[in-house]
Amino acid sequence: MLIILPNIALIESSFRPYLPLNEIDGPRDSYTLANYQRFLSTPVGFDIFGMSIDVPIHLRIFITTVLYSIFVTAIILIIGYPAAYYMTKTISPSNMAIFFIVLTVPMWVSEILRSFAWFTILSFKGPLNALLIEIGVINSEVRWIRGYYGIIIGLVYTYMLFMVFPLYSSMQSLDKNQIEAAQDLGASWWRTHWRVIVPHCKPGIVSGCVMVFMLSAGSLLVPSLLGSPNSLWFTQTIQQLMLEALDWNTGAAYSLLFLSLCTFVVVAMMWAFKVKLSDITN
Amino acid sequence: MRVSSHSRNLVPQAISNSADPEKPSEGSVELEHVSCRFGSFRAIEDLSLTIRAGEFFSILGPSGCGKTTILRMISGFIDPSAGTIRIGGEDVRGKRANQRPTSLIFQNLALFPLMRVWENVAFGLEMRRVPRSIRRKRAEELLTLVDLVGAEDKMVSQLSGGQRQRVAIARALAVEPSVMLLDEPLSALDLKLRQHMRAELRSIQKRTGVTFIYITHDQSEALAMSDRVAVMNKGRMLQVAPPHEIYHNPSSGFVAKFVGETNVIEGKLVRIADGFGTVESPLGQHRARVSHNVQGESVALYVRPEHVDVSRQRQGDNAIEARLQDVSFEGSFALVKAVTAHGHVFLVATDNNDLQRLPSNTENVYLHFDEQQAFLLQSDREQCIT
Numbered sequence: 001m002l003i004i005l006p007n008i009a010l011i012e013s014s015f016r017p018y019l020p021l022n023e024i025d026g027p028r029d030s031y032t033l034a035n036y037q038r039f040l041s042t043p044v045g046f047d048i049f050g051m052s053i054d055v056p057i058h059l060r061i062f063i064t065t066v067l068y069s070i071f072v073t074a075i076i077l078i079i080g081y082p083a084a085y086y087m088t089k090t091i092s093p094s095n096m097a098i099f100f101i102v103l104t105v106p107m108w109v110s111e112i113l114r115s116f117a118w119f120t121i122l123s124f125k126g127p128l129n130a131l132l133i134e135i136g137v138i139n140s141e142v143r144w145i146r147g148y149y150g151i152i153i154g155l156v157y158t159y160m161l162f163m164v165f166p167l168y169s170s171m172q173s174l175d176k177n178q179i180e181a182a183q184d185l186g187a188s189w190w191r192t193h194w195r196v197i198v199p200h201c202k203p204g205i206v207s208g209c210v211m212v213f214m215l216s217a218g219s220l221l222v223p224s225l226l227g228s229p230n231s232l233w234f235t236q237t238i239q240q241l242m243l244e245a246l247d248w249n250t251g252a253a254y255s256l257l258f259l260s261l262c263t264f265v266v267v268a269m270m271w272a273f274k275v276k277l278s279d280i281t282n
Numbered sequence: 283m284r285v286s287s288h289s290r291n292l293v294p295q296a297i298s299n300s301a302d303p304e305k306p307s308e309g310s311v312e313l314e315h316v317s318c319r320f321g322s323f324r325a326i327e328d329l330s331l332t333i334r335a336g337e338f339f340s341i342l343g344p345s346g347c348g349k350t351t352i353l354r355m356i357s358g359f360i361d362p363s364a365g366t367i368r369i370g371g372e373d374v375r376g377k378r379a380n381q382r383p384t385s386l387i388f389q390n391l392a393l394f395p396l397m398r399v400w401e402n403v404a405f406g407l408e409m410r411r412v413p414r415s416i417r418r419k420r421a422e423e424l425l426t427l428v429d430l431v432g433a434e435d436k437m438v439s440q441l442s443g444g445q446r447q448r449v450a451i452a453r454a455l456a457v458e459p460s461v462m463l464l465d466e467p468l469s470a471l472d473l474k475l476r477q478h479m480r481a482e483l484r485s486i487q488k489r490t491g492v493t494f495i496y497i498t499h500d501q502s503e504a505l506a507m508s509d510r511v512a513v514m515n516k517g518r519m520l521q522v523a524p525p526h527e528i529y530h531n532p533s534s535g536f537v538a539k540f541v542g543e544t545n546v547i548e549g550k551l552v553r554i555a556d557g558f559g560t561v562e563s564p565l566g567q568h569r570a571r572v573s574h575n576v577q578g579e580s581v582a583l584y585v586r587p588e589h590v591d592v593s594r595q596r597q598g599d600n601a602i603e604a605r606l607q608d609v610s611f612e613g614s615f616a617l618v619k620a621v622t623a624h625g626h627v628f629l630v631a632t633d634n635n636d637l638q639r640l641p642s643n644t645e646n647v648y649l650h651f652d653e654q655q656a657f658l659l660q661s662d663r664e665q666c667i668t
Binding site: 175177178180181182183184185186187188191195196199200 | 359388394406
């Protein structure tokens with residue numbers, strides 16, 4: 001009830017115009033699609049895949065958010081898969097408890113603090129730059145919080161475990177003999193993964209990817225703290241509309257648009273990778 | 283089972299194996315002073331063994347005796363701590379499982395559940411980058427060989443236990459291995475299917491000419507299928523011989539007791555002459571064959587239940603006085619339990635037709651056995667001490 005009612009109110013208000021207080025419920029307060037149309041107004045130049053086209057500014061922010069979220073999901077998958085594999089195959093059950101605690105302890109600290117920690121680490125005169133200069137990897141400080149770099153680093157860190165745990169649980173259910181059978185029949189390391197382990201872990205991979213993608217795209221804290229002046233996340237746009245412009249009606253419309261478009265992206269990706277909904281549940 | 287003409291040329295390597303005298307040992311496996319330790323646990327101790335090409339060789343032993351370790355060392359999943367393994371005369375040290383000419387059939391089969399039957403069978407060929415159309419054709423041929431025509435496009439989960447067994451065999455044969463390693467693959471099947479698959483495995487082995495190394499703890503399986511059987515216990519080879527030899531002339535008490543039922547008389551060796559020894563025990567003096575070296579005085583006489591006869595009169599020397607107690611019906615024969623005055627239990631196998639003529643359990647009877655069919659071995663008890 002506490003979840004559904006506000007959402008219904010949100011849907012309702014998204015179809016009403018943003019009016020001064022004394023005009024609410026007045027003659028101009030009628031249902032309209034104007035709030036949704038605003039999403040497609042104000043075109044600006046947008047360079048994407050080497051083409052320069054005019055795209056409405058908010059659509060442009062939305063597309064960048066989705067693209068960077070996919071990018072973050074891909075990075076997390078690339079790091080998380082070997083990590084989960086290592087956890088299943090190498091770590092003995094007695095050490096597993098310790099390993100799990102080490103992994104989950106950072107989760108006990110609030111997301112704000114963790115993002116601030118990264119803010120400190122990545123700052124221009126911060127410890128990361130100092131360390132890299134000390135060991136001679138770089139000669140002068142690097143501005144890490146630039147463009148979307150900070151956001152990507154922050155999101156990868158924050159949502160890594162949402163990929164590792166589903167992957168780990170699906171890998172654990174794989175019969176070890178299957179891996180050995182593949183090798184016995186001549187499969188190389190790489191082909192064993194590609195033909196046997198990855199297909200088996202598909203449900204884990206899919207649910208991890210969906211979770212990480214939705215969380216990254218919907219993240220507000222990380223982009224706010226680790227974003228630079230020239231990075232924009234769609235959630236920040238909604239926040240500006242609602243809390244700074246106090247235009248709750250357009251904010252509501254954008255939230256709904258964001259939710260449905262992100263869902264659409266997930267469905268489209270699942271279709272593209274031939275994943276069925278039932279693959280996730282079993 | 284039908285063997286179509288094209289399924290014969292599935293095994294060109296096997297045919298060349300027997301036809302080409304230059305390379306007679308392609309499928310041979312030699313283990314030389316092999317040891318394998320896991321931490322302080324000694325799974326295999328200084329084991330030497332030669333398995334000939336084209337042989338159906340069984341390794342028989344109780345669970346935990348190290349037989350699976352041997353298999354895993356041959357297939358390349360474990361490296362021996364010491365010693366040399368040769369397959370086809372070639373030292374396989376440093377070769378991983380995917381580079382060895384062996385195929386392993388797992389106890390749980392380990393078929394790939396997300397692939398179709400034909401993809402399972404053709405997996406090895408796919409790994410060797412054989413084109414898809416050829417893979418499909420070969421999978422069909424192999425499925426014909428194992429009598430599973432028409433199952434190509436089914437999923438593994440749609441097959442019965444026996445059918446999965448055949449898919450596993452076809453999958454292992456697809457890579458044309460010189461050596462097939464089978465890790466108790468029949469243990470999950472019910473008795474009837476198990477007996478059927480035994481015959482099937484044996485006939486596939488005969489037709490392909492591939493060396494089969496079969497691991498089991500089921501002595502009847504080993505005896506029924508093998509050219510030679512190796513009996514193992516606690517990481518050591520106790521005896522390697524053809525099945526009848528293992529059964530009729532075991533080299534130790536463990537082998538005698540592990541392979542088939544047997545009666546034991548522990549006693550003192552009083553004399554040996556002309557290959558026969560006499561044992562003295564509380565039951566009297568009895569004579570039996572001595573074909574393995576016996577040292578010391580403490581010996582045991584073994585005689586199989588089917589070599590013991592029951593009669594009301596004492597006949598000859600090898601007789602034991604007892605009373606019959608229980609009869610257990612075993613289908614084609616019956617096992618009769620006889621107990622001596624000392625409480626020593628003997629098992630006697632009799633024909634079912636004789637059951638009616640057996641003496642009642644109130645009268646004393648005599649158990650007889652032929653000295654040719656009983657054998658004397660060193661007592662196990664003494665072996666344990668030394």
